Each structure stands twice: as structure tokens, then as C-alpha cells.
Amino acid sequence: MSAQSGRRRGVVTGAGSGIGKAVVRRLLREGGEVLAVDLRGEAIAEFAGPQCQVLAADVTDAEARKRIEDWADGADWLVNSAGIVMVRPIFEVTVEDWRRVQTVNAEATFFLCQKIGPRMKPGGAIVNLSSSSAKYATTVEVAAYAASKTTILSITRSFAYALASRPVRVNAILPGIVDTPMQDAVREGVAPMRGISLGEWDTVRTKSVPLARAASPDECAGLIWFLLSEESGYMTGQAINFTGGLVTW
Numbered sequence: 704m705s706a707q708s709g710r711r712r713g714v715v716t717g718a719g720s721g722i723g724k725a726v727v728r729r730l731l732r733e734g735g736e737v738l739a740v741d742l743r744g745e746a747i748a749e750f751a752g753p754q755c756q757v758l759a760a761d762v763t764d765a766e767a768r769k770r771i772e773d774w775a776d777g778a779d780w781l782v783n784s785a786g787i788v789m790v791r792p793i794f795e796v797t798v799e800d801w802r803r804v805q806t807v808n809a810e811a812t813f814f815l816c817q818k819i820g821p822r823m824k825p826g827g828a829i830v831n832l833s834s835s836s837a838k839y840a841t842t843v844e845v846a847a848y849a850a851s852k853t854t855i856l857s858i859t860r861s862f863a864y865a866l867a868s869r870p871v872r873v874n875a876i877l878p879g880i881v882d883t884p885m886q887d888a889v890r891e892g893v894a895p896m897r898g899i900s901l902g903e904w905d906t907v908r909t910k911s912v913p914l915a916r917a918a919s920p921d922e923c924a925g926l927i928w929f930l931l932s933e934e935s936g937y938m939t940g941q942a943i944n945f946t947g948g949l950v951t952w
């Protein structure tokens with residue numbers, strides 16, 4: 704697989720689950736070539752084939768990032784979807800918790816943008832996964848996660864500015880509730896902390912969303928595809944809510 708094939712090419716991190724997995728499927732469907740990256744090799748093995756190379760790698764590891772960066776030379780797309788959530792009462796978050804969440808969610812995103820952005824094809828685009836929690840503290844049990852996702856908004860603005868002359872566009876999306884394993888982890892972590900059942904938590908969460916449902920990973924991948932494609936060619940440095948109306952600013 705190489706840039707010589709003439710296909711558009713892109714990297715997706717966190718490709719082994721949820722939103723990242725849906726993005727890989729969408730890019731392949733759009734005829735692109737993909738480097739699918741995830742910590743868990745078994746979760747991306749299904750994608751290996753002529754259009755898709757898989758890389759079991761930790762995005763917090765600089766050596767692993769170098770391999771991603773080399774593949775991405777001349778690439779059209781970068782989607783930073785790898786992320787972790789840590790469910791902890793805010794007064795019990797430790798320095799180690801804080802650092803781990805920042806390192807995976809924010810630091811890796813920063814350095815992938817820094818190294819890959821200047822090597823991307825002019826006209827390329829980056830999408831970073833922030834979260835509605837960057838704006839809206841309904842789930843205080845994920846405060847360290849929310850802080851990392853707020854950092855991603857700043858990272859996105861800075862690289863949008865720094866890469867605009869290339870031009871490479873950089874945007875962030877802020878999902879609210881997308882039906883993925885991460886969302887299950889939040890649900891299963893937060894409900895017992897609040898002393899409510901999973902059913903009660905689901906009711907509270909769903910009622911908070913004007914559209915009264917979670918989004919599917921495929922719907923989220925649709926927005927990401929829009930931000931990668933020429934259809935959004937005049938958009939950069941933006942933070943796009945994807946929350947069923949939960950956040951409107």
C-alpha cells in the first residue's frame with residue numbers, strides 16, 4: 704500500500720472499537736486506504752487487507768508514533784479517536800489518573816498533529832475527538848477526562864492556525880452519547896457511584912438529550928467524513944457539537 708496508488712489515504716487511531724472502527728469502515732467504503740491503529744491488535748485484525756494496514760500500537764509511545772508518522776507521509780486524513788475514560792469521584796482523582804488521561808487523550812493527539820500535519824498532502828484534513836464534557840459538566844465523575852477533552856479544543860485551534868497555509872484543515876467534534884464500549888464503561892461506572900440502577904441512569908441520560916436517544920458510531924463517522932471531505936473545505940479550527948441537541952453553544 705503506498706501513496707503511488709492514487710487513492711486517498713488516512714490514519715485512524717482507536718480503530719479497534721466504537722467511533723474509530725466506524726470511521727475505518729466509512730473511509731474504506733469511500734475508497735480510501737487506511738492505517739488502522741489500536742492498542743489491541745486483535746480488535747483491528749479484521750481490517751487487514753489490500754486497502755487497510757493494521758498497526759497494534761500505543762499512541763502514547765513516541766517510537767510507535769514514529770511508525771504512524773512515516774506511514775502518514777503525504778496522507779490526506781488523520782482521525783485521532785484513541786481515547787480512555789476514567790470514572791472516579793472528582794475528590795479521589797490521583798495525579799497518576801490525571802497524567803494517564805492527559806497522556807492518552809491530549810498529549811498523543813498533540814504530537815500526532817505536530818508530526819503528521821506538516822507532512823500531509825495539501826488539502827488534507829484532521830479530525831480530533833473532543834467531547835461534550837469539554838463544555839458541560841453533567842458527569843462530574845469524569846472530570847479528568849473532561850479536562851483532557853477541553854485541551855483537545857485548544858490543540859485543534861492551534862494546529863488549525865499553524866497548518867492553514869499548507870492548507871491542512873483541523874477540526875474537533877464533541878460527541879455527547881454515542882453507543883460504544885466507552886459509553887458502557889461510563890454508564891457502569893457512574894450509576895453505582897450515584898447509588899442508582901443502570902435503568903435509572905439510562906432514563907436520566909436519555910431525558911437530558913432533546914432527541915431522546917444515543918447516537919450510533921456510524922452517525923458519528925458520517926460527521927467525521929464530512930469534516931474530512933471537500934464538502935467542509937472552508938471549515939477549520941471548529942468545534943462541532945454532536946449531541947442530539949444537549950449542547951447548543
Ligand code: NAD
Pocket residue numbers: 716717718719720721722723740741742743746760761762763783784785786787807832833834835877878879880881882883884885886
Ligand atoms: P472506545 O473505548 O469504544 O474505543 C477507543 C479505542 O481506543 C479502543 O479500541 C482502545 O483500545 C483504543 N485506545 C485506547 N488507548 C489507546 C492507546 N494508548 N493507543 C492506541 N489505542 C488506544 O471509545 P469510543 O466511544 O469509540 O470513543 C472514541 C473517541 O471518542 C474517544 O476519544 C472518546 O473520548 C470520544 N468520545 C466518545 C463518546 C461516546 O459517547 N462514545 C463521547 C464523547 C467523546
